[in-house]
Amino acid sequence: xxxxxxxxxxxxxxxxxxxxxxxxxxxxxxxxxxxxxxxxxxxxxxxxxxxxxxxxxxxxxxxxxxxxxxxxxxxxxxxxxxxxxxxxxxxxxxxxxxxxxxxxxxxxxxxxxxxxxxxxxxxxxxxxxxxxxxxxxxxxxxxxxxxxxxxxxxxxxxxxxxxxxxxxxxxxxxxxxxxxxxxxxxxxxxxxxxxxxxxxxxxxxxxxxxxxxxxxxxxxxxxxxxxxxxxxxxxxxxxxxxx
Numbered sequence: 001x002x003x004x005x006x007x008x009x010x011x012x013x014x015x016x017x018x019x020x021x022x023x024x025x026x027x028x029x030x031x032x033x034x035x036x037x038x039x040x041x042x043x044x045x046x047x048x049x050x051x052x053x054x055x056x057x058x059x060x061x062x063x064x065x066x067x068x069x070x071x072x073x074x075x076x077x078x079x080x081x082x083x084x085x086x087x088x089x090x091x092x093x094x095x096x097x098x099x100x101x102x103x104x105x106x107x108x109x110x111x112x113x114x115x116x117x118x119x120x121x122x123x124x125x126x127x128x129x130x131x132x133x134x135x136x137x138x139x140x141x142x143x144x145x146x147x148x149x150x151x152x153x154x155x156x157x158x159x160x161x162x163x164x165x166x167x168x169x170x171x172x173x174x175x176x177x178x179x180x181x182x183x184x185x186x187x188x189x190x191x192x193x194x195x196x197x198x199x200x201x202x203x204x205x206x207x208x209x210x211x212x213x214x215x216x217x218x219x220x221x222x223x224x225x226x227x228x229x230x231x232x233x234x235x236x237x238x239x240x241x242x243x
Contacts, residue, residue, distance in 0.1 A: 001051040001077075001183065001184065002186040002187075002189065002224045003183045003184055003185060003186055004184050004185070004186040004189040004192075005155040005156060006033075006036070006049070006134070006155055006156060006157060007154075007155030007156075008155075008189060008193075009032065009036055009189065009192045009196065010024075010028075010029060010032050011106065012189075012193035012197075013032050013196050013197050013200060014028065015035065016194075016234070017199045018196065019104050020148070021148075023107045026237070029138065029152070030137070030230065031203070032133075032196055032200070033134050033135070033152075033193075035195075035199040035200065036134055036192050036195075036196050037064055037133055037134040037135065038158070038199075039134075039191070039192055039196055039199070039217075040131060040134065040184065040188065040222055040232065041131055041197040043188045043191055043192070043221055044076075044104060044131040044188075044193075044194075045077070045115050045128070046133075046221060047224075047225050047226055047228060048079075048128075048234075049175045049185065049187070049228070050226055050228070050234060051113065052073070052128050052129050052185070052188070053079070053126060053127070053128055053186045054074070054083045054126070054127060054129060054175065055082075055085070055086060055087060055124055055125065055126045055127075056072050056124070056125050056221075057074070057085065057122045057123075057124055057129070058070060058114075058122055058123060058124070058125050059122050060118065060119060060120065060121035060122065060123055061121075061123050061201060062115060062119055066115060067116050067117070067118060068100075068113045068114060068115045068116065069081075069113065069114045069116060069123060069188060070113065070114075071099075071109040071112035071113055071114055072109065072125060073108045073109055073110075073111060074129050074130060075125075075127040075128070075129065075130060075239075076127065076129055076130035076131055077126045077127060077128045078097070078099060078114060078125060078129045079126045080094050080114055080125075080126040081094065081095040081096075081097045081114065081121055081123050081124070081125055081126070082095065082116065082123065082124040082125075082126065083123060083124075084096055085124050086124065086126065087227075095120075096116070096117045097115060097116045097117070098114075098115040099112070099113075100112065100113045100114070102117055102178075107204075128206065132157075132182045132183070132184065134140070134157055134182070135141035135150050136149075136150030136151045136152045136158065136159075137150075137151065137152060137158045138153075138183075139153040139169075139170065139171070141153065141166065141167060141169065141170075141214075142166050142170050143166060144164060144165045144166040145160040145163070145164040145169070146160070147158065147160060147161065147162060147206050148165060149164075150182065150222075151171065153170060153171045154171075155184055156171075156181055156182070157181070157182035158171035158179050158180065158181055158182065159182055159219050160178065160179065161176075161177065161178055161180055161241060162177065162178045163181060164178065173175040185230060188224075189222075189241055190218075190220045191217050191220045191221045191224070194213055194216045194217035194220055195213075195214070195217035197213050198210045198211075198214045198216075198217055201213060
């Protein structure tokens with residue numbers, strides 16, 4: 001997946017706002033980050049973006065007459081459950097399912113299950129990966145980090161995978177034990193720039209101009225959809241649900 005460098009969003013919004021990208025106000029980065037995180041949620045769920053869709057083969061277990069599957073650890077929304085691998089055949093059917101959540105506070109979906117109306121095992125779960133939140137501050141060597149905390153360093157957000165004590169802890173893409181780069185698809189870059197700029201204008205009371213920028217942002221997202229469906233021919237087909 002091609003990913004964007006978040007500094008491109010920060011600089012793009014600053015240019016539209018008429019600010020000096022090399023001398024931005026201290027609060028500007030945080031404002032862009034928070035607005036972009038909200039806009040990312042909108043773009044993330046708008047279409048069936050191939051970059052965000054995964055399929056896992058998952059075992060089915062049956063207890064007291066109820067068949068269920070584990071909820072994939074990286075899943076956001078479950079889209080479909082198939083009886084066969086859709087990457088290998090079109091002769092397949094969708095399986096009816098019910099989502100169960102016994103631990104909504106879990107960050108890895110460990111308390112969630114998928115109850116299915118089939119004892120076939122394995123089944124194939126198609127899902128959209130969970131959207132990342134953008135919440136890191138510019139890296140500060142004097143601040144320690146807990147597992148899951150984010151920092152912003154050299155144009156990217158990074159998540160700490162281990163406890164990082166105060167010190168010179170600069171994220172490194174080769175250090176996969178301690179750091180995980182937060183990935184955002186590059187296809188959303190232009191939408192984020194225009195969308196965040198619209199929200200920036202709105203926050204400064206320029207609502208009329210903001211409406212026009214909202215339309216610009218939406219048109220850029222529609223353009224990416226057009227590439228997906230019309231130019232690349234990635235039209236989803238309907239499948240019959242089986243019981």
